[in-house]
Amino acid sequence: MTVQRPAPALPRADVLVDASGFLCPMPIVKLAQAVASVEVGQVVEVVATDPGILADAPAWAAMSGHDIIGAWSDADRHHFWFRKLHA
Amino acid sequence: MTATLSPQPAPTATLPPPDPTADPRADAPHTRPTQEGVTIVVFSGDFDRVQAAFNIAIGAASSGMPVTMFFTFWGLDVITRPDARRLGRDPLRTAFRWLKPGGARRLPLSRFNFLGLGPVLMRRLMGEFKMPTVDEMLELARSLGVKIVACTITMGVMGLGESDLIEGVDSFAGVATYLNDARSRSVNLFI
Numbered sequence: 001m002t003v004q005r006p007a008p009a010l011p012r013a014d015v016l017v018d019a020s021g022f023l024c025p026m027p028i029v030k031l032a033q034a035v036a037s038v039e040v041g042q043v044v045e046v047v048a049t050d051p052g053i054l055a056d057a058p059a060w061a062a063m064s065g066h067d068i069i070g071a072w073s074d075a076d077r078h079h080f081w082f083r084k085l086h087a
Numbered sequence: 088m089t090a091t092l093s094p095q096p097a098p099t100a101t102l103p104p105p106d107p108t109a110d111p112r113a114d115a116p117h118t119r120p121t122q123e124g125v126t127i128v129v130f131s132g133d134f135d136r137v138q139a140a141f142n143i144a145i146g147a148a149s150s151g152m153p154v155t156m157f158f159t160f161w162g163l164d165v166i167t168r169p170d171a172r173r174l175g176r177d178p179l180r181t182a183f184r185w186l187k188p189g190g191a192r193r194l195p196l197s198r199f200n201f202l203g204l205g206p207v208l209m210r211r212l213m214g215e216f217k218m219p220t221v222d223e224m225l226e227l228a229r230s231l232g233v234k235i236v237a238c239t240i241t242m243g244v245m246g247l248g249e250s251d252l253i254e255g256v257d258s259f260a261g262v263a264t265y266l267n268d269a270r271s272r273s274v275n276l277f278i
Contacts, residue, residue: 021216021217022217023216023217023218024142024146025142025145025146025149026217026218028146028149028150029146029149029227029231031149032149032150032151033149060149060150063123063150063151063152064150064151065151
């Protein structure tokens, strides 16, 4: 049996952060460093295998004031796209 | 005893509609505005507890909050140089320095320490999970701008001078400094 995944319309990222295999708090640290390094309006994609990211990504967005513009999980790889809203 | 209750005044003017973005605590007289930010008193020198303290500090600093960590009592072990002098000003403090030499890599576990075997095994496990160890977290925290404060009173008790602590301690201070930071921050922890 084949599993059909709907092809999601995923945002285009300017910077990709691969935090696969890293545990809390490292995905957030790597994400924050990447967002700090890009220009306002650019998009950072973070990939993490720690399931804590599912709760931590929205929480980090709320604290830091940046926007989540997309989320997608492929098995145990969780992708989030953040748009930098301020310097 | 009698108590008289003044009657509730009838509303005379229509109030402006509430601002949904306003902080509901903002006009309560017993609260003062808090700055988003974190203080952590690191009292414990246990490897696992200190790990949790750094985890929170690093997470907060990565979220754009100012963070201050106050190291006191056993927590001073974390910021003691591994090669700190063992000679105190008196025999008691010298004995103390020999029994508790300090250093971020020498911290015991709060449970299952097994005379130092526990932390070795824990470090290996954490390495498999790509978790930074306490000394790496200390460096990371400092690179993220976490303020490191050492408590001078317990430094004196334990026979530690400023030169026995790692470089880059932001200030040597007491309880008033802690409280002055903590009163304006929204997250204050004691670990």
